[in-house]
Amino acid sequence: MSEEKKKKSLIDQLIYDNPVFGLYLGICSCLAVTTTITNALGMGLAVIVVLVLSNILVSLVAPFTPDEIHIPVYIVIIASLVTIVGMVMQAYMPSLYDALGAFIDLIVVNCIILGRAEAFASKNGVAASARDGFMMGLAYTLSVFMMGFIRQILGTGVLALKNPLTDTTLFSLRLLPNGFDIPIFTTPTGAFLVFAVLAALVTFYKNTKDAKAAAAEKARKAAEAKEKAAKAAAAKAAAAAKQAAAKEA
């Protein structure tokens, strides 16, 4: 299984093990922070940092943590990391910190982070945990970026990215003419619609790919069985020939 997993391409890993659209974890923040791509990317970066560090720390303390208190221990680790990230953001990116608001602190209870600590980091080594944390964080960032991208274009008509450190606009592109934006996509209703459509597309992709893989597997098995049958027939023929030769002799 693990051999097979390693063979998967990077994109497949991001789609198949996507925490948002594959496992449906961390949806709350995903709906709330995706009004613009600036917010989405900021949130994604914060989650990557917290996820990598928490996975590393959890994999370090897991061997000697008593089983009865492992969840409080993990939560304390995650909460400390989130507080550090939040304070750094407040100091250096105040506008982004204001835009994300409570959702920075709510990373503590984001299911992805505790989920990966429980399911992966507590059972694996430091390097593997760090890699898992980074991949999961990257998949989360990609998901929120996709949602933010669609919602910002449809909802406001403008695609703009800000540098959160200096608060200057890096680029701003009007993609829909003035008055042709659809404001419902800036509201939570629009977030649910975009989320549902993206989740459906990801599931569709997975299903078609799985069906193809299953068909390929079936074909391979059929070919194998045919080969086996042919081999058996050949062996039979050989045996018969041998017998015939022995009889003759």
Add this chain to the structure above:
Amino acid sequence: MKLTFKPAPNYRSKQSTTGIMTDLTLCLLAVAVFAVIYYFVAYGSSMGIRVLINLCATVAAALVTEALWFKAMKKDVKEGILSSYGWVTALILTLISSVNASVYALVISTVLAILFGKLVFGGFGQNIFNPAAFGEAVVMSSFAASNADLLSGATPTVAYKGYGWISTADQLSGVIAQYGGLGKMFLGMYDSTMGSTCALLILACLVFLIVRKDIDWQTPVFYIGSVFVISLIVGLARGAGIQYALFNVLAGGVLFGGVFMTTDPVTSPVSIPGKILFAVGAASLTLIIRWKSNLSDGVLYSILLMNMLTPMIDRLMDGSQIKDSKRLVRNMLIGSCCFAAIALIVGIAAIQPKKTAAAEPAVTEVTAAADTEVPEVIISEGN
């Protein structure tokens, strides 16, 4: 025993879904033709053409959306469109919108209504919400700012909202006089949402649909009747009289919603007691939303809210319709009384006349001034 599994609506009689939908389309077209003629006569050809363009654009948008959907789903496009009745949604959506709504807003809302209100649930017969109401909710929540300001006059519901939906009989008469009296309101000779003005025509459609057995008479009659009775009691208790009840029925979308939207066979309960409970609930919610919320009219959201309750009502009313009729009627009575009682309590005890700028000059100057003062304030309220 042979069991057939088909999505709603299922009919025991020979009446086919296509036949019902054809009749419904005819009625909606009649209402639409009235709207086009009214705006032609009242505001000149450019306004009439605008109404016509709105209607054509939404119907086209609905059909194109469905064609693309069925193409993408690899189904027969023609068959899919003919059994999906998207044009009904488009017509209702346009007719319950104001003429101020831009074509773009209507087209986008139609696409969203058809796609997310109907098709993603599995198409016609599987949807939870009335797709037209869903689309109009999008128009109201999302495109209020992009509306053109073609007609500066307010709709009757917005005008009376300026008084907080309760006032002395004189003030109410003033609002009604603004629209040419109750008689003209009955004939539909005033500006409001495009299709909901002509009470006479809508009632004719109601009779036509009932005679052709396309809809059950219980839903619209109980809906409109409950609005009338509840507002009559409130009107008498608050000193606004019987014209308060008539105004509540004629203004806004009560008649149009009652005839064309609460009777949707897909999103309303199946059994007759269920339909009655649905109608009374929708009527109570309509009045409560009118009186207590920020919205000027409550027909749309009351129908959407009752759509959500439809599965529960169906569950309350399941069983043999003949053997269990006693239990079903009792359930219906209890449910209806609860809804009506809440609306009555809200109406009699909780609504306050608004101390707006509209009411103030009327008090300080002469009472008759209210007629002339009101429209100005309404424009700002409407925005």
